[in-house]
Amino acid sequence: MELNYHHHHHEPHRSQNSGWLRAAVLGANDGLISTGSLMLGMATAQAAPATVLLTGLAGLAAGALSMAAGEYVSVSSQADAEHADIRIETRALRDHPELELQELTQIYVQRGLTPELAREVALQLTAHDDLGAHLRDEVGISELQRARPVQAALASATAFTLGALPPVLLGWLWTGPGLAMAMVLVTTLLLVVLGYAAERVAGGGGFRGAWRVLLWGSMAQAATALIGWLFGVSVG
Ligand SMILES: [Zn+2]
Numbered sequence: 001m002e003l004n005y006h007h008h009h010h011e012p013h014r015s016q017n018s019g020w021l022r023a024a025v026l027g028a029n030d031g032l033i034s035t036g037s038l039m040l041g042m043a044t045a046q047a048a049p050a051t052v053l054l055t056g057l058a059g060l061a062a063g064a065l066s067m068a069a070g071e072y073v074s075v076s077s078q079a080d081a082e083h084a085d086i087r088i089e090t091r092a093l094r095d096h097p098e099l100e101l102q103e104l105t106q107i108y109v110q111r112g113l114t115p116e117l118a119r120e121v122a123l124q125l126t127a128h129d130d131l132g133a134h135l136r137d138e139v140g141i142s143e144l145q146r147a148r149p150v151q152a153a154l155a156s157a158t159a160f161t162l163g164a165l166p167p168v169l170l171g172w173l174w175t176g177p178g179l180a181m182a183m184v185l186v187t188t189l190l191l192v193v194l195g196y197a198a199e200r201v202a203g204g205g206g207f208r209g210a211w212r213v214l215l216w217g218s219m220a221q222a223a224t225a226l227i228g229w230l231f232g233v234s235v236g
Pocket residue numbers: 089092100103134138
């Protein structure tokens with residue numbers, strides 16, 4: 001049955017399934033821009049290769065943990081709000097079932113059903129799963145989209161780490177001169193790829209996304225390179 005359904009119904013719905021993918025691409029973008037720029041600044045300040053690498057590793061750890069913490073806090077407060085709503089609805093359904101039925105009926109009337117049909121739908125859905133119906137159609141919470149703080153924190157830390165890895169690996173493997181130039185090339189190239197991917201995931205053509213990311217990534221790199229260069233000149 002399910003296979004059949006998918007077979008006959010094969011239009012892509014970008015807004016539903018691209019949420020986590022978009023978040024992953026943005027997290028990787030973050031890791032790439034911040035770590036690449038940080039290491040570029042150190043490289044232009046003529047820091048020793050080991051110092052550049054250590055800076056990259058520290059930036060990776062700090063960034064991934066800060067992303068995880070921010071995501072955990074934000075999704076946790078969302079989960080708290082959901083739990084509060086679940087308690088409110090559970091109590092209301094227990095104490096005033098008839099009022100809750102009217103409320104649900106009214107929601108379906110507003111969505112375009114006739115009062116009779118809305119009442120019938122509300123009755124059947126209440127009999128099937130009253131709390132689920134109220135959470136979904138009144139509050140807007142569905143089981144699929146429940147807030148999951150730990151998963152969200154792990155996902156954004158992982159995405160950031162994946163984005164930060166290329167510059168860190170470059171700093172580790174690059175032994176000769178010209179590390180700063182190599183860092184700019186690798187970071188810029190990957191930023192264009194990620195920007196393109198982000199826009200494709202969102203359903204766009206890709207090139208506008210690539211340009212946007214390129215612009216901001218270049219500004220970040222120019223700023224840290226300038227700081228590194230000024231510092232390198234004043235110390236050296
Ligand atoms: Zn309700």
